[in-house]
Amino acid sequence: MLTNFHKISLFLLLFFSIPNYINSHTITENSHLENYNLTFSKVVKQTSPSVVNIYTSKLIKERRPNLFNDPFFQRFFGGGIDDLLGLPRERIQNSLGSGVIVKDGGIVVTNNHVIDGADKIKVVLSDRREFDASIVGTDKRTDLAVLRIINPPVDLPSLKLDKFNKVDVGDFVLAIGNPFGVGQTVTSGIVSALARSNVGVSDFRSFIQTDAAINPGNSGGALVSLSGILVGINTAIFSQDGGNVGIGFAIPTSMVSVVVKSILKNGKAVRGWFGAETQTITAEIADALGLEKPIGVIVNKVYKRSPANKAMIRQGDLIIGVNENSVLDSNNLKYLLATIEIGEETMLRVVRGDVEINLFITLLPPPEIPKRNTREIKPSIPPFGGATVANINPALVEELGIGFEEGVIILNVLRRSFARQVGLIPGDLIVKVNGRNINKVSDLLDIISEPSSKWIFTFKRNGKLIQRSISL
Incomplete structure (x- = not known):
């Protein structure tokens, strides 16, 4: 049992010890803050020279309406003789984006939508040197493209592309790119989520989500860790007005590395077949x-x-x-x-x-078995005239990104054709014609070569069987 003397002694001991405890921990905490470098300049200097600006241009041809379709002859033939005659008019469409140098020899990875349809591509380095570039290969299903700088300098830096570079939710990351064309810009944030699948910009939906500011023009730029490691290629933002709202998405390097390697080897992305x-x-x-x-x-x-x-x-x-x-x-x-x-x-x-x-x-390359036997049916032949058809095989399934089926698929439908008039569209699977099963293209060609005044056919669309009939 504590006496009053013991209680007073304990109180004095605690009273004089607490300030020393607080001071010692304050000094330790302050020393930690002094040692902690609140800047990203080192990693920016290390990584930003490998991020490039990409400028593209393509020729757009527009056919102007003839004079009889123009309101009051375009106010007395305004627009010139070309417009009066309905001749095509040409204009140049420019766009911009970003890219990352990932290999020696001027190999650049970017988003496919940045260079899609481009007639001319220019790559601008961080030190303002400019070079023309050519397309090595593209992959629309992942929204990735690989470029090669023409006559690249020997001193090009690059960021290593490693499929095992991973991040965790909460990690700090930097987004480097060319937003709105203002020039190379660095923004910071954290990894907000992983494996985001409801983005809708590619068939393979597993994106890194970050709150680092990503704006139009950042597409194809780098998402790097504070260790200077490339962890993703910036590709999209969630926004109602096109501006940054703190929700950006990047393609992980686990996907990018495989696609780039395949394109460099095959000229296109070839993915393994699961089956x-x-x-x-x-x-x-x-x-x-x-x-x-x-x-x-x-x-x-x-x-x-x-x-x-x-x-x-x-x-x-x-x-x-x-x-x-x-x-x-x-x-x-x-x-x-x-x-x-x-x-x-x-x-x-x-x-x-x-x-x-x-x-x-x-995993193995998807086989071309059976052979596609792609055929375009003459537009005048009912009821599939104007349709391009092919045998479904694993390679075609992978190319189109569809579920595997057996049979004959419609790849294209021409305007002003029988197939268009009866409501057929690309992706329809022809199942049966006039009571006969369609297992391959040759079956279909044999049937439509036989004259008939009535056609009853069944096709599958989005997993549902649809039957149509026409009388001639």
Whole structure:
């Protein structure tokens, strides 16, 4: 039991000790602040010379209406004789964006939408040197393009493109680009989210979200970590008026590196073929399967002679992981598989029954089997005249970014043709004509070569069967 003397002694000890404790910790905290460098200048100096401005131009031809369609002859033939005759008028359309030098020899990666349709491309370095550039290859499905600087200088810096460069939510990042054409600009922020899939600017939806200011003109620029590592290519913003609202998106380098490597090797992006159809596990499916939470995908179909078939994946399997990555949904699985190089062995974490197993798969180039046999049917031949058709195969499925089907698909429809008049559009799958199944292009050509006064045909659109009939 403490006496009054002991209580007074303890009080005095605490009274005189607390100021010393506070002072010592204040000194330590201040020393930490002095050692902490509140500037990004070092990483900017390290990375910004590898980020370039891209200027493009393309020739636009516009046909002017003839004089009879112009209000009051364009106020007494205003606009010149070319306008009166309805002759084409040409104009130059200019656009701008950003890019990143990623390899020696002047290899630049940017967004496909920055250079799409360009007749001339100019690359401007951070030190204002200007060079013409050519397109090595593009990939619309990921919105990426690879350029090569023509006659590049030997002193070009570059940022290493590594598929294993990763960031976490909360990491500081810098966005470097050419917003609004004002010149190279650096903005800072954090990684707000990963694997964003509802952006809609590419087929492979797994973006880095950041609040670093990204504005028009930043497209194709670099998103770098504070270690000076390239972690993404800036590609889009979420905005109602075109300005920055703190929601920007970048393509992760795990995707960029694979696409660039494929384009440099093949002149185009060639992705590995998986060969199975999957469905996202929703809360309802998870409950029906007795799962604790809705994560992963369920395999609905496995195609013969596909990599998935060779890896012993079965219908009903639950795929919950690819290597060390968890599979969130079908879009996420699609993205993760697209970041794997052809020929690279990959581990899939699969739940079969109540047991989790590891299966190993090696993705292969999508085969051209059966051959496409692409044909354009003459516009005057009913009922598919003016349609370009082809046999569906894995290579075409990958090229178009569609689900795998077997049969004949419409690739294009000409104006003022039978096919257009009966309402056919690209992407329709021809299933049956006059009671006969259509399994390949030759089946369709044989049927329409036989004269008929009535045509009844069935096609599939967005998973739904539609039947049409016409009488001649």
